[in-house]
Structure formats: structure tokens, C-alpha cells
Amino acid sequence: MSDEIREAAALLGPAQVRELAERLGVSPTKKLGQNFVIDPNTVRKIVRLAGVQRDDRVVEVGPGLGSLTLGLTEAGAAVTAVEIDHRLAAELPATVRAMQPDVFADAEHPRLGVVRSDALEVSAADFVTGGDPALLVANLPYNVSVPILMHLLELLPSLRGGLVMVQSEVGHRIAAQPGSKEYGSPSAKAAWYGPWRIAGTVSRKIFWPVPGVDSVLVGYERRAEAIGSEDERRLTFDLVNAAFAQRRKMLRQALQPVLGGFDRTVAIVTAAGAHPEARAEQLSIDEFLAIARASVQYPE
Incomplete structure (x- = not known):
């Protein structure tokens, strides 16, 4: 130098x-x-x-x-x-x-x-x-x-x-x-x-x-406390990816690759407090997390 x-x-x-x-x-x-x-x-x-x-x-x-x-x-x-x-x-x-x-x-x-x-x-x-x-x-x-x-x-x-x-x-x-x-x-x-x-x-x-x-x-x-576990983060991010990959579609359609068939997807989204006809851009990360948690309660 x-x-x-x-x-x-x-x-x-x-x-x-x-x-x-x-x-x-x-x-x-x-x-x-x-x-x-x-x-x-x-x-x-x-x-x-x-x-x-x-x-x-x-x-x-x-x-x-x-x-x-x-x-x-x-x-x-x-x-x-x-x-x-x-x-x-x-x-x-x-x-x-x-x-x-x-x-x-x-x-x-x-x-x-x-x-x-x-x-x-x-x-x-x-x-x-x-x-x-x-x-x-x-x-x-x-x-x-x-x-x-x-x-x-x-x-x-x-x-x-x-x-x-x-x-x-x-x-x-x-x-x-x-x-x-x-x-x-x-x-x-x-x-x-x-x-x-x-x-x-x-x-x-x-x-x-x-x-x-x-x-x-x-x-x-950074948040003082994590909003979810590592397993929940991975599932939540899978839902985010699926939802925004088809962002023009409603959740009841866009989330099926992760959650399963139509009826199961609608039931899980509804149980999480979200609207099956909502679209990806309307949901916060907390709402995606709620869907991830609700999915655990529904058998495949």
C-alpha cells in the first residue's frame, strides 16, 4: 500500500x-x-x-x-x-x-x-x-x-x-x-x-x-423472544413460499401443496382465524404461523 x-x-x-x-x-x-x-x-x-x-x-x-x-x-x-x-x-x-x-x-x-x-x-x-x-x-x-x-x-x-x-x-x-x-x-x-x-x-x-x-x-x-420454534418456522416459511408462488390465487387453492386437499386446506385456514378466500399479501407472518400451528391439529 x-x-x-x-x-x-x-x-x-x-x-x-x-x-x-x-x-x-x-x-x-x-x-x-x-x-x-x-x-x-x-x-x-x-x-x-x-x-x-x-x-x-x-x-x-x-x-x-x-x-x-x-x-x-x-x-x-x-x-x-x-x-x-x-x-x-x-x-x-x-x-x-x-x-x-x-x-x-x-x-x-x-x-x-x-x-x-x-x-x-x-x-x-x-x-x-x-x-x-x-x-x-x-x-x-x-x-x-x-x-x-x-x-x-x-x-x-x-x-x-x-x-x-x-x-x-x-x-x-x-x-x-x-x-x-x-x-x-x-x-x-x-x-x-x-x-x-x-x-x-x-x-x-x-x-x-x-x-x-x-x-x-x-x-x-430482533424480537426479544422468537415467535415460534424452528420446526414451526420451517413450516410457516413453506406456507409463505406456497402462498406467494401463486399470489393471485386464494389461500384455499395456493396452500394445497403444503396442507393437502381442498377440504383440509379450508378447514385449517378457517381454524387459524384466516379467510380461505384471502390472498397471500393480506396475511402477516403471525397469521401464517397460526395456519402452520392449526395444521398440526388436522390429520393427513
């Missing part, structure tokens, strides 16, 4: 991002959903809105060249960063060490760990070093943001909340409420873990390269 970067502020700016990318031979790819953040003010805004506190253990996905990582470590957090690109994963510790050497002051317990992996394939074992993660803070790859988010929410029950940057359309879909036009399967499933909100917007100009879509910050706080 050049002396310019070493002597820069604790966060990466446009010049440092481009220099790092050029030296590593990295060209941001649409396939990996790579758009690097180049604005330190936006990075600090994300860290602040995420509620990151000193000594928090944070999971970051797709750290890229390290813009957000440095914002998290600057706030005193310990970060486990998941990166699929081997060049970026290998370089990230060197970048952080050059700009914030205190992150590695405790050689046995540095405040940065890198997991070289596809985020959709990480396991809980990848996050055990140093304690359970408390927050998810990430600029998620836009092309797989929802699958990654759902995977990590299920995988890491220790998370107390999170804040992710995603494509605007996706963020509004995640935070949507029943009855709205954006409400869908991601909305219902995300609500299992806690209430979601649009926490802010970000300009396209803070990215390199500049994306062709707008972005938002979407955040959540």
Missing part, C-alpha cells in the same frame, strides 16, 4: 479505493454485485444508524476493498467479514492494518477476521471465534441480497439487529407491511425475526462504479 493511503484518514476515499483496485487488478463485476463505497461520510452514517458500539461483534458481507470495514473498526467493533473474492479477502487485513493498526494491537484477539467464502455457504462455525455476533452491517451484493439476508438471519440467532444497504426496490420489499403492493415473501419471512424499517437513502454517487439503481438502508431489531 502506498504512503498516500497510510497517511490518509482512517477511512478510504475515492482516490484510495481506486488505487487499491488498480494495484490488485480488481474491476468491479456485475456478476458479484460489486459497487464499492467511496464516501467516508456515508460509511460513518451507516455505522451510526446501525447502532454499532465499541466491542460489538459485527458480521459484514462483501467488504470489498474495506470502506465499511474501516468504519466499523473505527467505531471500536470487532468485525468478521465474509468475502467471496480471494484477492479482496487476502488484502483486507493489510488495508486495515495500514490505516488502523490498533485493530491488531492484541495479536491473539485482533478485531478483524476474514472468512473467504460465498456468504450463502457460510456456517455458524465460521463465526465462533471471539464470541457470538451481535449485529449484521453490510453493503449486500445486489444480485443475491435477499437470499444472503435470509441465510444469515436463520444462521445467527445471536444477532440483536442489523442494517444493510440494498437496492431500493428490494429494501422497500423487505420492510413492506401486509396489504401493501411491495409486500411479498421476503417481507413476511423477514418479519419472523423482528420489525423492519427503511432507515435512510444513499446517493448513487457514493459508489464506484455508479450503479444504475437507487439504494436504501434497511434495518431491524
Whole structure:
């Protein structure tokens, strides 16, 4: 890393991002959903809105060249960063060490760990070093943001909340409420873990390269207690998938692949307090859960 970067502020700016990318031979790819953040003010805004506190253990996905990582470590957090690109994963510790050497002051317990992996394939074992993660803070790859988010929410029950940057359309879909036009399967499933909100917007100009879509910050706080067991979650998500796969159909038709024939489906939906002629977008996650629980009372 050049002396310019070493002597820069604790966060990466446009010049440092481009220099790092050029030296590593990295060209941001649409396939990996790579758009690097180049604005330190936006990075600090994300860290602040995420509620990151000193000594928090944070999971970051797709750290890229390290813009957000440095914002998290600057706030005193310990970060486990998941990166699929081997060049970026290998370089990230060197970048952080050059700009914030205190992150590695405790050689046995540095405040940065890198997991070289596809985020959709990480396991809980990848996050055990140093304690359970408390927050998810990430600029998620836009092309797989929802699958990654759902995977990590299920995988890491220790998370107390999170804040992710995603494509605007996706963020509004995640935070949507029943009855709205954006409400869908991601909305219902995300609500299992806690209430979601649009926490802010970000300009396209803070990215390199500049994306062709707008972005938002979407955040959540985990429920104090789970609304159901793991078995109930799986069955509830099966119902959500079935209902939204045929969202134009009434529940009495759409849920038959999970619940069985017409008569059984109608009986279960009715017993759960829902209307068999309702459609998927009208039901909250609690109502889907009620249907899952009611199904247990009816023999096949």
C-alpha cells in the first residue's frame, strides 16, 4: 500500500479505493454485485444508524476493498467479514492494518477476521471465534441480497439487529407491511425475526462504479423472544413460499401443496382465524404461523 493511503484518514476515499483496485487488478463485476463505497461520510452514517458500539461483534458481507470495514473498526467493533473474492479477502487485513493498526494491537484477539467464502455457504462455525455476533452491517451484493439476508438471519440467532444497504426496490420489499403492493415473501419471512424499517437513502454517487439503481438502508431489531420454534418456522416459511408462488390465487387453492386437499386446506385456514378466500399479501407472518400451528391439529 502506498504512503498516500497510510497517511490518509482512517477511512478510504475515492482516490484510495481506486488505487487499491488498480494495484490488485480488481474491476468491479456485475456478476458479484460489486459497487464499492467511496464516501467516508456515508460509511460513518451507516455505522451510526446501525447502532454499532465499541466491542460489538459485527458480521459484514462483501467488504470489498474495506470502506465499511474501516468504519466499523473505527467505531471500536470487532468485525468478521465474509468475502467471496480471494484477492479482496487476502488484502483486507493489510488495508486495515495500514490505516488502523490498533485493530491488531492484541495479536491473539485482533478485531478483524476474514472468512473467504460465498456468504450463502457460510456456517455458524465460521463465526465462533471471539464470541457470538451481535449485529449484521453490510453493503449486500445486489444480485443475491435477499437470499444472503435470509441465510444469515436463520444462521445467527445471536444477532440483536442489523442494517444493510440494498437496492431500493428490494429494501422497500423487505420492510413492506401486509396489504401493501411491495409486500411479498421476503417481507413476511423477514418479519419472523423482528420489525423492519427503511432507515435512510444513499446517493448513487457514493459508489464506484455508479450503479444504475437507487439504494436504501434497511434495518431491524430482533424480537426479544422468537415467535415460534424452528420446526414451526420451517413450516410457516413453506406456507409463505406456497402462498406467494401463486399470489393471485386464494389461500384455499395456493396452500394445497403444503396442507393437502381442498377440504383440509379450508378447514385449517378457517381454524387459524384466516379467510380461505384471502390472498397471500393480506396475511402477516403471525397469521401464517397460526395456519402452520392449526395444521398440526388436522390429520393427513
